[in-house]
Amino acid sequence: MGRILCRDGTGREGRMARVTIKSIARDLGISHMTVSRALSNHPNVLRETREAVRKRAEELGYVRSSAAAAIRGDDTRIVGLLLPNITNEFYARYANALALECDRRALHLIIHLTDDDIRRESEALRRLREVQAGSAVMVPAPGTDAPTLPRDIRAIQLIRRRADAEAVLVDDAAALGDAVAQLAGAGHRRIGYVGADPGLSSGRSRRAAFRAGLARAGLVADPLLEATGPPTPDLGRSGASRIFDAGATALVCGGFEISTGALTIWLERSGSDRNTGFVGYGDVAAYPWIRDGVAAVSVPVEALAECTAALLTDESTPNGPAHRFVAEFVVRGSAR
Amino acid sequence: MGRILCRDGTGREGRMARVTIKSIARDLGISHMTVSRALSNHPNVLRETREAVRKRAEELGYVRSSAAAAIRGDDTRIVGLLLPNITNEFYARYANALALECDRRALHLIIHLTDDDIRRESEALRRLREVQAGSAVMVPAPGTDAPTLPRDIRAIQLIRRRADAEAVLVDDAAALGDAVAQLAGAGHRRIGYVGADPGLSSGRSRRAAFRAGLARAGLVADPLLEATGPPTPDLGRSGASRIFDAGATALVCGGFEISTGALTIWLERSGSDRNTGFVGYGDVAAYPWIRDGVAAVSVPVEALAECTAALLTDESTPNGPAHRFVAEFVVRGSAR
DNA sequence: ATGAAAGCGCTAACAG
DNA sequence: CTGTTAGCGCTTTCAT
Numbered sequence: 001m002g003r004i005l006c007r008d009g010t011g012r013e014g015r016m017a018r019v020t021i022k023s024i025a026r027d028l029g030i031s032h033m034t035v036s037r038a039l040s041n042h043p044n045v046l047r048e049t050r051e052a053v054r055k056r057a058e059e060l061g062y063v064r065s066s067a068a069a070a071i072r073g074d075d076t077r078i079v080g081l082l083l084p085n086i087t088n089e090f091y092a093r094y095a096n097a098l099a100l101e102c103d104r105r106a107l108h109l110i111i112h113l114t115d116d117d118i119r120r121e122s123e124a125l126r127r128l129r130e131v132q133a134g135s136a137v138m139v140p141a142p143g144t145d146a147p148t149l150p151r152d153i154r155a156i157q158l159i160r161r162r163a164d165a166e167a168v169l170v171d172d173a174a175a176l177g178d179a180v181a182q183l184a185g186a187g188h189r190r191i192g193y194v195g196a197d198p199g200l201s202s203g204r205s206r207r208a209a210f211r212a213g214l215a216r217a218g219l220v221a222d223p224l225l226e227a228t229g230p231p232t233p234d235l236g237r238s239g240a241s242r243i244f245d246a247g248a249t250a251l252v253c254g255g256f257e258i259s260t261g262a263l264t265i266w267l268e269r270s271g272s273d274r275n276t277g278f279v280g281y282g283d284v285a286a287y288p289w290i291r292d293g294v295a296a297v298s299v300p301v302e303a304l305a306e307c308t309a310a311l312l313t314d315e316s317t318p319n320g321p322a323h324r325f326v327a328e329f330v331v332r333g334s335a336r
Numbered sequence: 337m338g339r340i341l342c343r344d345g346t347g348r349e350g351r352m353a354r355v356t357i358k359s360i361a362r363d364l365g366i367s368h369m370t371v372s373r374a375l376s377n378h379p380n381v382l383r384e385t386r387e388a389v390r391k392r393a394e395e396l397g398y399v400r401s402s403a404a405a406a407i408r409g410d411d412t413r414i415v416g417l418l419l420p421n422i423t424n425e426f427y428a429r430y431a432n433a434l435a436l437e438c439d440r441r442a443l444h445l446i447i448h449l450t451d452d453d454i455r456r457e458s459e460a461l462r463r464l465r466e467v468q469a470g471s472a473v474m475v476p477a478p479g480t481d482a483p484t485l486p487r488d489i490r491a492i493q494l495i496r497r498r499a500d501a502e503a504v505l506v507d508d509a510a511a512l513g514d515a516v517a518q519l520a521g522a523g524h525r526r527i528g529y530v531g532a533d534p535g536l537s538s539g540r541s542r543r544a545a546f547r548a549g550l551a552r553a554g555l556v557a558d559p560l561l562e563a564t565g566p567p568t569p570d571l572g573r574s575g576a577s578r579i580f581d582a583g584a585t586a587l588v589c590g591g592f593e594i595s596t597g598a599l600t601i602w603l604e605r606s607g608s609d610r611n612t613g614f615v616g617y618g619d620v621a622a623y624p625w626i627r628d629g630v631a632a633v634s635v636p637v638e639a640l641a642e643c644t645a646a647l648l649t650d651e652s653t654p655n656g657p658a659h660r661f662v663a664e665f666v667v668r669g670s671a672r
Numbered sequence: 673a674t675g676a677a678a679g680c681g682c683t684a685a686c687a688g
Numbered sequence: 689c690t691g692t693t694a695g696c697g698c699t700t701t702c703a704t
Contacts (some may be wrong), residue, residue: 018409020681031691036683044689061487063465067406068681072696073354076403078467085432092428096421099449103456108446108467113435120439129399131414131444151397152354260621267625285596286622289603356697367675372699380673404697408680675704680697687692 019062028056039064070132078108079312080128080136080153084116084231090256090282090301091139094158097305098137105313116231116257118143125150137308142200142230156311158304161201164321168308170202171324173209175297178329179252179279180213182295186336188250188277192225192243194236194262195254203228206254206281222246236261244269250277250335253297263294266334278334292333299327355398364392375400406468414444415648416464416472416489420452420567426592426618426637427475430494433641434473441649452567452593454479461486473644478536478566492647494640497537500657504644506538507660508617509545511633514665515588515615516549518631522672524586524613528561528579530572530598531590539564542590542617558582572597580605586613586671589633599630602670614670628669635663 017023021039025032030049038045038053039062045053070076079102083091095111102109110133112124121141128136128150135154140162149155149163157167183191193210196203207228211221224246227239236258240251244265251266253259259281267290270276280287283298303325311323353359357375361368366385373381374389375398381389406412415438419427431447438445446469448460457477464472464486471490476498485491485499493503519527529546532539543564547557560582563575572594576587580601587602589595595617603626606612616623619634639661647659 018681021683022681032681033683033692034690036681037690040683046689049689063462065407065468065681066466067403067412067468068696069683070403070696071401071407071680071698072682072684074683086422086428086435087425087432089423089425089428092422092425095447096423096449099422099447103448103460106463108463109448110444111431111435111447112439112445113432124439126399127442127444130402132401132403284622286620286626289627290622290625354697358697368697369676369699370674372697373674376699382673385673401697404680405699406680407682407696408698408700410699673704675702677702678700680699682696684695685693688690 019057019060020065021062024053024056024060024062027060028052075134076108076132077106078110078128078131078133080124080133080138081109081111082114082121082124082136082138083111084139084141084257085113086111088256088260088282089284090299093301094305097302098308101305101309102312105309107312114139114141116141118145118147122147125153128153135312137312142197144199156308158308159202161322166311167322168304168311169322169324170299170304170327172206172297172299172327173212175327175329176206176209176252176254177213177216179295179297179335180210180219181217182329182331182335183250183252183277183279184217184219186250186277189219190222190225190248190250191219191277192227192240192246192248192251193254194227194239194243194251194258196231196258197228200231203231203254210252210254231255231257233257233261236263237265240265240269244276249275250279252279253281256282259296267291279329283330287330287332292336295332295335296330297327298330300325355393355396356401357398360389360392360396360398363396364388411470412444412468413442414446414464414467414469416460416469416474417445417447418450418457418460418472418474419447420475420477420593421449422447424592424596424618425620426635429637430641433638434644437641437645438648441645443648450475450477452477454481454483458483461489464489471648473648478533492644494644495538497658502647502657504640504647504659505661506635506640506663508542508633508635508663509548511663511665512542512545512588512590513549513552515631515633515671516546516555517553518665518667518671519586519588519613519615520550520553520555522586522613525555526558526561526584526586527555527613528563528576528582528584528587529590530563530575530579530587530594532567532594533564536567539567539590546588546590567591567593569593569597572599573601576601576605580612585611586615588615589617592618595632603627615665619666623666623668628672631668631671632666633663634666636661 021035022032025035038050086092086095114120118141137156139158161167195206198204225248229235240262253262266278280296283296287294357371358368361371374386422428422431450456454477473492475494497503531542534540561584565571576598589598602614616632619632623630
């Protein structure tokens with residue numbers, strides 16, 4: 001208790017007392033308060049004393065205990081990140097960018113994977129409250145019995161929005177419209193759509209954008225060519241299969257996870273007939289290299305992450321609770 | 337101090353005292369010790385009392401403060417994860433698997449990206465000491481002035497090994513040999529290699545495996561067809577360019593990052609001549625779909641992560657300080 | 673079965 | 689400029 005194993009590779013593992021301001025104080029024969037002041041640049045410390053303290057602290061490898069700070073109610077600088085997963089390239093890139101920003105800002109980033117499951121989400125939030133995380137960036141999990149956001153942690157919703165609170169969102173309406181227009185222009189008349197459940201904010205808006213695009217192209221929406229459900233690769237696969245079976249000649253995706261699943265089906269199905277169209281959701285590094293290129297709605301990941309990081313630092317939210325970033329449609333072979 | 341903002345979305349933001357065992361005790365008119373005991377299942381508590389306490393704690397949304405525990409020297413259950421990045425599919429999949437395991441084991445996973453830079457690595461470790469992380473899983477950054485591993489944090493090295501301490505490594509010698517054999521069998525005589533600096537444990541062993549493969553195929557190693565350096569996509573690009581310029585007809589990669597860079601060069605160069613061979617390091621989901629398929633040395637990511645997680649839980653290290661997992665060569669079009 | 677005291681590392685508020 | 693005290697949330701130890 002209060003002591004830690006000494007693993008210095010010397011072989012003789014012993015016990016080593018923790019280096020604290022008190023131990024340094026004892027060591028220097030002064031009060032621990034002087035050490036505290038010296039270490040936190042308080043003006044009222046003799047230059048000599050301060051330097052002696054800093055030197056000794058350096059030598060001993062002192063690090064301020066953030067637990068002690070947290071217990072007093074100071075900001076822990078811990079940020080939680082709740083994502084469905086980080087194998088999906090979008091989430092991975094987002095987490096990567098956010099982690100870099102957090103390192104820059106000296107924030108601790110704790111990651112929890114929810115698999116879009118509400119129970120895992122609440123558990124993750126509970127654990128974040130344990131460590132007194134100040135804020136949590138989260139892709140809110142789907143679910144009707146949506147538990148409210150945590151009271152004592154600032155929640156920043158990503159991509160989707162479950163509660164009327166801070167959110168960093170994607171404005172993809174135009175891009176989805178462009179996608180449909182492009183496919184229609186390429187001669188497609190039966191264009192399908194797989195996307196998230198309209199119960200989700202993102203699911204609702206994306207499907208609406210798709211339908212608007214159809215209308216603008218003078219095409220009628222066919223319920224048989226639409227599939228919605230939980231935002232998983234599985235839905236992408238089953239939805240794509242069903243839609244192609246129903247005679248669609250092109251498919252537009254409305255979700256990151258869904259897109260990866262749908263792509264595999266498209267690749268299988270369009271093996272012989274290269275005239276089937278496909279538009280993924282979320283651009284992927286390999287898309288240019290697959291077939292003649294896979295078209296996609298490109299989401300500005302880095303901008304999303306930067307914005308989030310800025311929110312984490314600034315307590316103020318000048319632009320209002322929702323921050324939107326426009327996506328762009330990227331044309332490639334699969335949509336020509 | 338000791339108080340937190342109440343963001344309950346009611347609009348009237350007020351102040352709300354933190355829920356502690358003491359506040360619950362006051363609330364119930366008993367001692368905080370009784371609350372502590374009730375909450376931690378101590379036998380010496382009247383059933384009535386215990387239930388009253390648990391009920392009230394539940395209602396108030398009490399969560400044990402891990403800071404208070406940490407300050408007393410208890411295990412924080414915080415695990416650090418130091419990776420060069422998480423955009424590379426291998427690292428992303430590893431982080432994903434490890435995060436899942438950590439959630440299962442109720443460990444807090446703090447992620448830091450080092451970009452394979454020693455300074456960022458030390459900074460990350462310093463910050464982990466601040467929060468009293470118990471262990472750190474890390475891909476040790478390259479560098480001759482290699483700072484030693486932290487003394488008060490259990491370090492588990494991944495993929496590479498800088499110090500003679502616990503490590504989870506990949507045994508890729510056979511796979512790399514198979515790759516060379518396959519290429520040689522396909523008629524390639526000038527096979528190149530881009531890999532990490534031999535200063536790195538992984539760089540050294542992989543190049544040796546490549547050379548051994550050449551020898552076994554009856555080919556001679558040509559220094560012009562080898563490139564080594566820091567394990568970055570940049571090296572992959574420059575190395576691949578140089579090696580193809582030097583007349584190589586096939587290329588084997590010896591590193592995750594390097595591989596992604598080299599792939600782009602190969603894709604550009606082999607646009608017209610589809611007879612150029614390529615073997616990536618670390619299998620990627622999209623590889624089967626690129627051209628006629630991209631061959632690769634497949635690393636058992638999930639197994640690595642599972643092993644790491646097991647180490648995090650078990651204090652014992654029965655199998656000795658190094659745990660090795662064999663990689664496999666996956667043949668695809670690019671190596672035929 | 674319950675409570676009181678002490679102490680973990682740190683700093684705000686006083687006292688010199 | 690420096691030192692003392694107290695208290696943050698929690699558990700261990702020692703009473704009761």
